Amino acid sequence: DQQVKQNSPSLSVQEGRISILNCDYTNSMFDYFLWYKKYPAEGPTFLISISSIKDKNEDGRFTVFLNKSAKHLSLHIVPSQPGDSAVYFCAAITPGKLQFGAGTQVVVTP
Amino acid sequence: GAGVSQSPSNKVTEKGKDVELRCDPISGHTALYWYRQSLGQGLEFLIYFQGNSAPDKSGLPSDRFSAERTGGSVSTLTIQRTQQEDSAVYLCASSLVFPGGAQDIQYFGAGTRLSVL
Numbered sequence: 001d002q003q004v005k006q007n008s009p010s011l012s013v014q015e016g017r018i019s020i021l022n023c024d025y026t027n028s029m030f031d032y033f034l035w036y037k038k039y040p041a042e043g044p045t046f047l048i049s050i051s052s053i054k055d056k057n058e059d060g061r062f063t064v065f066l067n068k069s070a071k072h073l074s075l076h077i078v079p080s081q082p083g084d085s086a087v088y089f090c091a092a093i094t095p096g097k098l099q100f101g102a103g104t105q106v107v108v109t110p
Numbered sequence: 111g112a113g114v115s116q117s118p119s120n121k122v123t124e125k126g127k128d129v130e131l132r133c134d135p136i137s138g139h140t141a142l143y144w145y146r147q148s149l150g151q152g153l154e155f156l157i158y159f160q161g162n163s164a165p166d167k168s169g170l171p172s173d174r175f176s177a178e179r180t181g182g183s184v185s186t187l188t189i190q191r192t193q194q195e196d197s198a199v200y201l202c203a204s205s206l207v208f209p210g211g212a213q214d215i216q217y218f219g220a221g222t223r224l225s226v227l
Contacts, residue, residue, distance in 0.1 A: 006152075034215065043114070043201055043218030044153070089153065093214055100145075102152035 003027045004092050006101035014109055019077040021104050023090030026071065030092035030099075035064060035075050038087045038103070047088070048075070080108045112136065114219035116202050122225045123192055131187040131222045135204030142185050143205075143216060144177055146198040153201065159185065160207060192226045199223050 005024045013019045021035075031052040036044035050057040050064045050073065057064050063076045077084055085108045090101040115134040123129050135142050144156040155169040159179040170176070174192075179185040189196055203216035 032214075036218075041220065043203070043220045045218070046215050049215065098143075098153075098155070098216060100153040100155075 004101040010105040021075040032093040116219035133202030139204035148198040
């Protein structure tokens with residue numbers, strides 16, 4: 001049962017533009033959400049998180065938005081840079097484990 | 111080093127053989143997790159260790175999979191009688207556990223790429 005879903009397997013965006021990655025979840029008991037970034041041959045690295053008591057968290061070029069009523073979160077990257085090309089995973093915390101989405105491959109083109 | 115260390119980085123084995131994958135978590139992290147990522151798939155939770163508590167094995171796909179964590183630190187994931195569908199990248203992560211578990215950020219190793227021929 002896939003409780004965290006990333007429906008876009010890939011996203012191509014021009015350098016300098018905004019990247020918007022989407023994530024939907026089904027379990028209303030999730031109370032903390034994270035985004036991880038993964039380069040080839042490396043483990044995922046933590047990028048940004050948001051608690052369910054907030055609707056927005058910003059860290060530099062990265063902003064995560066949470067819409068609890070819609071069970072939807074998104075990651076905005078502004079402006080996109082070539083080094084942002086990676087796979088981005090959305091994850092939700094339940095006690096003892098992260099539930100991961102399938103990931104979105106982002107390619108930032110010059 | 112300061113990060114999560116996994117060994118070997120690559121493992122090629124024949125179908126039916128047993129394999130052991132090792133994980134050294136970040137020092138001081140009480141929680142340790144194993145995941146796997148099959149080709150084109152997301153990360154699949156396998157098992158979770160927290161302190162001296164009984165591990166959460168709910169993600170293990172079959173009884174051919176087992177894991178141990180010795181002394182609350184190093185962990186070994188063992189796959190017996192490997193099958194071709196076991197081919198994947200096996201990732202280990204560790205974390206501090208805060209009261210309430212609200213900010214349980216996991217730090218990942220680079221993974222072990224297992225290929226079963």
